[in-house]
Amino acid sequence: MDDPEQSQLFLERLADNKPVVKELPKLDLETIAANYAGPVRILRLECIANTSPILSREAFRLAILQAREGMNVPLYLQLVGQFAKLDPTHELATVDTAWVEERRKKIKSEGDTLEAELKAYKNNLIKESIRMANEDLGNFYLSTGSLTEAYQSFHRMREFCTTSKHIAEMAMKMIYVAILQRNWSAVNTHRAKILGLPLKDDERAKYEPVLQACLGLSKMARGEYHLASEAFRQVGQAYTVAEPLGGITFQTHVLTPNDVAIYGTLCALWRFSRDSLRRSMLENPKFRPLLELEPQLRRAMTQITMCKYSAGLAIIDSYMPDFMLDMYLQPHAKDIYDGMRQACITEWTAAFSVVTLDELASVFPPRDRTLVEEIEAMIEDDALNLMRIDLVDRTLVWGHGGHNSTMGSARRCRHISLQRSIGEAKKAEHELRLRLLRLNMQAADLVLKGSPNPIRKQN
């Protein structure tokens, strides 16, 4: 068997600068296949197949077999195409034209039937039937992978909804389609719509955990990690047992409770502060049960809150291959890890007024760039509060400390606040002078009149 890394698939990905994870991940494909359902199951397998040379073959096999059970022909063709680049000799790597033809025919006839039914109901003007026919049509398009049509069909249900519950269920379906489309602003629009509906308290309680999870996902996908962690924190244990909403079981079709725990933890670790990490994550009774599903992350977070940064980072590091194989985490895992490492360095150095760079390197071994480069970038980002690099003594010194200091800290503070006051007073003077001129000119009727074009021709 050829080395999968040398296959056309991975060579192309490397050339395109797309992530390829060579390390062996801890995840188990069978578990993934068992935990998810619907399109997400195939999409997740596809993501793994395209990223991990080790698991690629098996993941493709599972994904293609799954796809053959459904009606999503384009997805099947795409998977087979990718698989052919990996292993053209495999029996699943050639398109099963008979199956494709058969599915296409079936899709055509089923689609026609549903359209006809809808037309008939429309003629009869029975609202509830029209709503349901649109729903059937939407579900049908969803199963064939025509997401835009599915979205439109669900959208057409709106005017035939008679109760708030109908509207909420319709919106849930649209959220689901929007997530598959990665249309994150639509997710938030429909979420807001549901929250605005006059639902009963027990109804509302069913929607809230799921909506929080969707919100978190959309925020994370947009790189707004702080907001994402806030949202995931509010999901709560009820999510694990949430009923299907709008006919969709979100914990298998979108995010499993484990995903919520992982995403929530990682987003919280991005540029964390130890105090808030402890308060809002570890001691949060709402998030704690979910966190127990991923004990290794809880351990990492505990280590970090106890200032054992290298131990905590090592745990996260060991799970990085898994995170890179996650379809939603893949684009963000590195950013989040860098932000986490940065916060660790910030917190660790905060305790010292002087640290040698070698000491720092022993706690935080440099990764893909030199430590000095990393620190420089952090200082430019204002992430290292008032620390400066001393390249001569190879140390990191706190701005107000170091061997330059000759004055007591109270006097130094006074000194700085005096300077600041002078600056503020100067700024105030500057602004007042301009205001004075304007007031005076207005009082003397000295106002520039005429066309808004400059008198002299410019540019």
Add this chain to the structure above:
Amino acid sequence: MADLASLLLEFPPQDVEQLTPEEYEARITAFVASLREYGPQRAAAVDAEQDLLKILDPSINSIAYLFVLSCRASRRTLKARLFDSTFWDRAAEFLRTFDPVQVRYAGTDLRNLLEVVASLAMQSQSPAAAVLPLRDAIFRLDPSSGTFTSNHVLFLQLCISSRCFNESLPILESVIHSFPTATPLQIDGPYPCSDHHDSSGYITLQSGLTAPITVSDVQDYYSMGALIYIGLHQWYEAAMFLEHVLATPSQGAVSGLMVEAYQRWVLISCIYYGEAKELSTKLYQPNLIRTLKACSKAYDHLAEVVQSRNASRLQAEILAGLQKWHEDGNLGLVQELKTSLPLFAVINLRCTYAALPITAVATLLNLTPDAATEFVEDVIEAGHINAVLEFPDAASSGPVLRFFHDTCGGPLVTTEDQLVAQLTQQTSRTVQIAKHVRAANHRIMLRNDYIDSQRRRAKQKQEEVPTAEVEMGWDPTAVPDEDIMVDS
């Protein structure tokens, strides 16, 4: 002749100190009227026979002295005036010593005299000669120099053509706190001779002390002031004067001077701050900023390049637009940008490093270590960074640039007393300007149209009349805080 001489000596009377403002007003207007009645032609004839100025003291008989000087100025032909050294000396002496209250009644004559002096100096190719007499006259008339007059514009024109930049500073440094209006508010009394709180009480359009002012006069004044500061390399002040041009109230129009000012302002803030600051929408209308930016794309682009700290790109941009910079008269400033680029590279190092070997600086600046050392030495000497160059004993290692984080130490060390003194000075200046703003606000509130509009508004809303309180942005009672003075 005798009657003219006695007429000229009629004012001021012996008991001038005891006169009430009403009496003073009556006496001086009568005196001025009688001089008018006598007529400049007749007076000139008498003056030709005998030097009338000999019997007059410019500091006491100011009106009479000015009358005779004006007669001479109008009598002489241009050529004669040019070579009349006594006229020049007498005029200069008068401008230095005249009685500031009397001349309020002969404003047009005074202004004409100033214009004659200025044009004489210009025509004799020595504009510098008129700079000090004009400055003396402006300060004598109005010790604050704070009411804007046409003389201010004239003065700066002289300063620029004679390149007397330093001489102009006392005028430029005084804050213009009011503009002459056609109808003075008479806050401190109805007469020009009353004891006015500020000079706008007697420098009015009627007084003749200033020609009518237009918006472009004001913009001219501030543009010229900025030019002078640019000549002196006082960038902060130059930028502030250009902002004064931009702050002109406008009904949507933008003048060429404003566009020019904006372009210079972009360049100067690049030179001074290393980046183009944003114009605050608190002070300027967003429309104005948009129009200015639309007219100055080349400059904004140049500022972006400066911010990118890419020397070769900057050089290319400067060369590409050479013609344009030259046409706009900004070539000098644009060239200045080149020197500011390595300067800011070094200045910004202090944010990242506490100390670094000069070799690292040299790599950054693309210089040899020796050239870098020299450059850094200059930067330190000019006071741009608070740092020292250390030369370690070991011959193997080169010099080290070590920064001081604040001015508690290092070559730019300042003591707390110095800072307190600075703060007190700055605060008192700011408070002074805040007072001017309040006075200006007060003047606006007393205008008829303002009162009318408020009355209309009050009628419409049936509410209390709101006050036109301008946001001062500065509370003088807030600083200095007593606590910071206590040594711990």
